[in-house]
Structure formats: C-alpha cells, structure tokens
Amino acid sequence: MLEQGAGSGPGAPVAAVRGSIRDRVESAVREALLTGRFVPGRAVTLRGLASELGVSPMPVREAVRSLSAGHALEVRPNGRIQVPTMTEARLAEILKARLLLEPELAEMAASYPADLDADALAALDDRVDESLIGGDAETYMRFNHAFHFHIYRASRSEVLLPLVENLWLQFAPFMRTVYGRVGTAALDDHHKEAVQAVRDGDAEALRSAVAADIRCGMELLDR
Amino acid sequence: MLEQGAGSGPGAPVAAVRGSIRDRVESAVREALLTGRFVPGRAVTLRGLASELGVSPMPVREAVRSLSAGHALEVRPNGRIQVPTMTEARLAEILKARLLLEPELAEMAASYPADLDADALAALDDRVDESLIGGDAETYMRFNHAFHFHIYRASRSEVLLPLVENLWLQFAPFMRTVYGRVGTAALDDHHKEAVQAVRDGDAEALRSAVAADIRCGMELLDR
DNA sequence: ACAGCGAAATTGTGATCACATAGCCTGTGC
DNA sequence: GCACAGGCTATGTGATCACAATTTCGCTGT
Structure with a gap:
C-alpha cells in the first residue's frame, strides 16, 4: 500500500x-x-x-x-x-483559508517568472487533463497537487507555503471520497487561465485564476 | 526555566x-x-x-x-x-499571514458574543496595560497573547485558529528580543477599540481593531 | 438465538539501550 | 603564539522492552 x-x-x-x-x-x-x-x-x-x-x-x-x-x-x-473525518464547518473553514492564502501565494510567485516556468506548468496541466479523461482520481489528485504547488513553490515562501500544505493534507482525503462518488469527468479547472497568466507575467490574472480554481472545486461539493 | x-x-x-x-x-x-x-x-x-x-x-x-x-x-x-532565528523575509510573511487570518477570526468571533465576554476581555486588557507600565515583557506577552486568543477562540474555529497559533509561536521569540531592546513602554495597542467593538457587537469594527493592532506591532519593528 | 461476561490481542506511551556523527576541547608540533 | 590533529563528549536516531488501557472476540448461560 x-x-x-x-x-x-x-x-x-x-x-x-x-x-x-x-x-x-x-x-x-x-x-x-x-x-x-x-x-x-x-x-x-x-x-x-x-x-x-x-x-x-x-x-x-x-x-x-x-x-x-x-x-x-x-x-x-x-x-x-x-484520518480525520470532514464536517461541514471544517470544510467551509478550509475553503475560506485557501481563498485567503493561495491567491496570495500565486501573486507572490509571479515575481519569479523563471521559477514559475510556464512550459513545465503547461506540461503538468496536460497530465492533469489526461488523468481527468482517464477518470483515475488518484493520478488526478497527484498532478493537480503538483500543478498548484509548482506555482506556490515559485513564491519562495517560507511561511504561507507550509500553511497551505497543511490545508491540502487536511482536505485531500475528503476530496478523494467526493471524486469517488461524482467522478472526475465533471471537473473543470481554471488551469489554462493560470498558465496564460504565467506566460503574460500577469500577477493579478494569476491570482484570479487560482481563486477561481479553488471556488470551482468548492462548488463541486454542494452536491 | x-x-x-x-x-x-x-x-x-x-x-x-x-x-x-x-x-x-x-x-x-x-x-x-x-x-x-x-x-x-x-x-x-x-x-x-x-x-x-x-x-x-x-x-x-x-x-x-x-x-x-x-x-x-x-x-x-x-x-x-x-529556536528559529528571524529573517526580514520571514517576518514580512508572518505579518502578511497574520493580517490575512487574524481579522478574519475576529470577525467570525463576533458571531458569538457570549463567548467573547466583553468584561473578561476588558479585564485581560487591564492586565496588559499593567504589565506595559511595569515593563515586564514576559508578563506583557502572556497577557497580550491571552487577550488576542480570547477573541480568536470565540470564533469556534477549527482550522484558522491552529494556523494562527502556529504563527504566534513563530514570531513570539523574536518579539521578545525586540521588547528587550526598545522596551514595552512605547507600545500602543488597539485593544480598547477592540473591547468597544465587542461591546457594540460590531463585527467590522472588531476586525478593523485587530488589523490595526497587528499593523501597530509591525511598525515597532521598523526601528 | 442472543445478551452478557471474561480472556486475549491490539495499541499508544514511556523508558532504556546501542550507535553513528557532529562539536568541542585539549594537547601537541611548528 | 597559533594552527592542527586527536580523542572525548554531546546529541539525534532507531530498536526493543514493559505496561496500562482499550478494543475485540469467543465462550457461556439462559
């Protein structure tokens, strides 16, 4: 295992x-x-x-x-x-925290275009799309995580980044059960917009794309 | 010890x-x-x-x-x-994180006036003022922490609160060295405004007071 | 067949031991 | 006097053992 x-x-x-x-x-x-x-x-x-x-x-x-x-x-x-069980209140708080911290990390990352490496990011997104089609939730989660943290790590953050890593560890197991129920095909992320923002060097657009991506994952849970 | x-x-x-x-x-x-x-x-x-x-x-x-x-x-x-040593970048990030998370906790706490307990909060602030006059940095830090987390705990947060606790653990040792150099007499917090906001049940005012208090502590470090 | 009880296994906690390595201090040679 | 090498100490890491609490399973009695 x-x-x-x-x-x-x-x-x-x-x-x-x-x-x-x-x-x-x-x-x-x-x-x-x-x-x-x-x-x-x-x-x-x-x-x-x-x-x-x-x-x-x-x-x-x-x-x-x-x-x-x-x-x-x-x-x-x-x-x-x-492994912690999820409650409605906890999930709501996690999403609130994500919306507060992750867009901030994305914006910080925009200051280091070399680390962001738009091509590598696009390649990761391709792998995400592949696994979405394949319906392999585990592979999808691996690459979705890799995609996000490829961006976040570029921020060279020492404080916010570990906080966000903790958040992901907290909600990931629960998300897996959600994907198990509704599948991964219905997922539409905002990765393309994020990649484009990176190519444009547009910090504000990158922040917005990340925020939209998080909100998107959140809507999935209302069902 | x-x-x-x-x-x-x-x-x-x-x-x-x-x-x-x-x-x-x-x-x-x-x-x-x-x-x-x-x-x-x-x-x-x-x-x-x-x-x-x-x-x-x-x-x-x-x-x-x-x-x-x-x-x-x-x-x-x-x-x-x-015990970790502080760097300029780390401190800046900690303060950014505090400004993102702690006002949010304060606003959440406003939903539970009973837990907030304005009188108890005011009593804690008195102890803070006492220790400020006395110049006892250790006592000041204890009560300042108690004051803030009396508010934050009232939010009944399960996720944001632990994150903020971690932040305090990270910057507290450094703040102690700062107080050792500049003393505590020069500190002016925004606790009174926070207490008043609690009495008024004004969530937005409480959020602002907390944010102002954090910014205030930050300015102390520019010297 | 089922409820109640007791034994056995499982599990986290704490202590002690063994070991490799990084610091530190001392002693020596130049 | 100073640089360097040597041993010695301190420290983190991992393993094993003992123990108490809890859970789990099987047995018994009705």
Whole structure:
C-alpha cells in the first residue's frame, strides 16, 4: 500500500530517498493522504504502518506526531489515530483559508517568472487533463497537487507555503471520497487561465485564476 | 526555566496538565516560546529539556517533533534543534499571514458574543496595560497573547485558529528580543477599540481593531 | 438465538539501550 | 603564539522492552 520505489530490503539504504527513516515515513504518509489512498475515518496504527513500510514503530511515531500536529491526522480521545473525518464547518473553514492564502501565494510567485516556468506548468496541466479523461482520481489528485504547488513553490515562501500544505493534507482525503462518488469527468479547472497568466507575467490574472480554481472545486461539493 | 506549576502567574492557564507527559512537555515549550523565555538561536536538546522537566527524552522527542512541524522549532541540517532565528523575509510573511487570518477570526468571533465576554476581555486588557507600565515583557506577552486568543477562540474555529497559533509561536521569540531592546513602554495597542467593538457587537469594527493592532506591532519593528 | 461476561490481542506511551556523527576541547608540533 | 590533529563528549536516531488501557472476540448461560 505504501511501498515507495526500490525494495526496502535491509542493507539497501536506497540512495534516492533523503535522510532519516522518519522523513521517508512522513513523505509516504503525506503522499498517501494527498492522493486519497488514506480515506477519512481510516484507522492508522503505529505498528501497522511500521510493518507496511518495513521499519520499526519508532520513526513512525514521530512522523505521525508531526502530521497530527498539523491536523493531517487525528488523535482521538482514546489515543487511537485515524484520518480525520470532514464536517461541514471544517470544510467551509478550509475553503475560506485557501481563498485567503493561495491567491496570495500565486501573486507572490509571479515575481519569479523563471521559477514559475510556464512550459513545465503547461506540461503538468496536460497530465492533469489526461488523468481527468482517464477518470483515475488518484493520478488526478497527484498532478493537480503538483500543478498548484509548482506555482506556490515559485513564491519562495517560507511561511504561507507550509500553511497551505497543511490545508491540502487536511482536505485531500475528503476530496478523494467526493471524486469517488461524482467522478472526475465533471471537473473543470481554471488551469489554462493560470498558465496564460504565467506566460503574460500577469500577477493579478494569476491570482484570479487560482481563486477561481479553488471556488470551482468548492462548488463541486454542494452536491 | 520551564516549570509550570503554581508559580506561573494568572493568565497562564497552561492547559491544566492533561493526559500524557508529551502534552505537558509540549505545553511547557509552547508557553516558553510565547512568553519569550526561549530566545531565537537558543539550542534545544532532547536530553536537556528532558532533565529540566524531569522526564525521559522520549516524550520530549515527540513534543519537539510536533512543534518543529509547525516551524515553532527549527531542525538544522545537522539534526540539532534550536529556536528559529528571524529573517526580514520571514517576518514580512508572518505579518502578511497574520493580517490575512487574524481579522478574519475576529470577525467570525463576533458571531458569538457570549463567548467573547466583553468584561473578561476588558479585564485581560487591564492586565496588559499593567504589565506595559511595569515593563515586564514576559508578563506583557502572556497577557497580550491571552487577550488576542480570547477573541480568536470565540470564533469556534477549527482550522484558522491552529494556523494562527502556529504563527504566534513563530514570531513570539523574536518579539521578545525586540521588547528587550526598545522596551514595552512605547507600545500602543488597539485593544480598547477592540473591547468597544465587542461591546457594540460590531463585527467590522472588531476586525478593523485587530488589523490595526497587528499593523501597530509591525511598525515597532521598523526601528 | 442472543445478551452478557471474561480472556486475549491490539495499541499508544514511556523508558532504556546501542550507535553513528557532529562539536568541542585539549594537547601537541611548528 | 597559533594552527592542527586527536580523542572525548554531546546529541539525534532507531530498536526493543514493559505496561496500562482499550478494543475485540469467543465462550457461556439462559
């Protein structure tokens, strides 16, 4: 379920992955949350994750603790851990926060056209469209995330960006269940406008495109 | 240094030592950061904290991991942990984020006048003024934090509030060093206007007062 | 067949140990 | 006097063990 790349055999440090085992675990869980492989309400156990990833429970404890600090995972009163369930109030707040922060990041990013790299962005959008047609929700979520954060990362933000990353971790699992119900075909994003804004170097247009894209995803939920 | 017993002054609720040792450790460190007892650049070691608090390094590891996830503590490339140092860019972003989120929380809070409790809020502001005159930066920071979050908590926010808490953890240690240099006497907040707005039940006025208060603290830094 | 109870398994928490590495300090040679 | 090398210490990381609380499952009695 969570295997990532090369075999996790002992003695094979897997040069590609960086640093500590804890970081690998955290990356794996983040990826699972962002692509919707972890469904809301799903129980997450330390030993379970540990054995899935072939590591001891120790690094899992720290990774899970780190994620639950940002409400990407939920620690229930009895101590058990699970993927948070969504409520109407929480979703409304997440969308409010997104509309406040993400357009701001987009506007900041417009100051660094080289980092924005319109061609790379357009290529990502193509992959988004492909997966939309294919109806593969997991792939769609991966590339949609990549598209957005390709823009946001260009802002070179140290503060807003981590906040937004947390927000995505919080609503991604829920979105996956929505796509499971209504499918992905009905989605129409505003990525094209964003790409054009990047090509034009129009910061305000980029901000608007991002805001429109977020609102668009929101409307999907009224059904 | 980190004791959180009866010695702590009023206004320092410190979450009444619930449950796990890890939570106690995390609360203690949060409190130390928010009141400026942890100065930027200060080294934080697991064993050091553990012995200070009289616990084993294990719960400290998780508490520190949790805090570093929100950039309240910084894990350096070599693995060492320290209170983050402030940069101009980071500070600018934090203030931008505060101006985006905190007025929003204030406006949301206006929907719950009972929770806002104008009298309690005014009492907190009195304590803020007292400590401003006394020049006790640590007490001032404690009550200023209590004042703001008394308002914010009334919003019953589940998403924005944790984000703002993280922001405060990030800039509080730096503010302490500023107060150490310029003193607290020169501070003029907009708390009175906020209290009045609460009494009037004027959401827009409350939002403006909070925004003005944040901008005010920002101007202090240009010197 | 079903409700109630008790044993067993699961799970998070905390402690202790082992280890590799990065700092730091001291001692030595120039 | 100063630069450098050596060992020594401090520190984070990961593993394993013990334990209490909770859940879960199976058994029993009616």
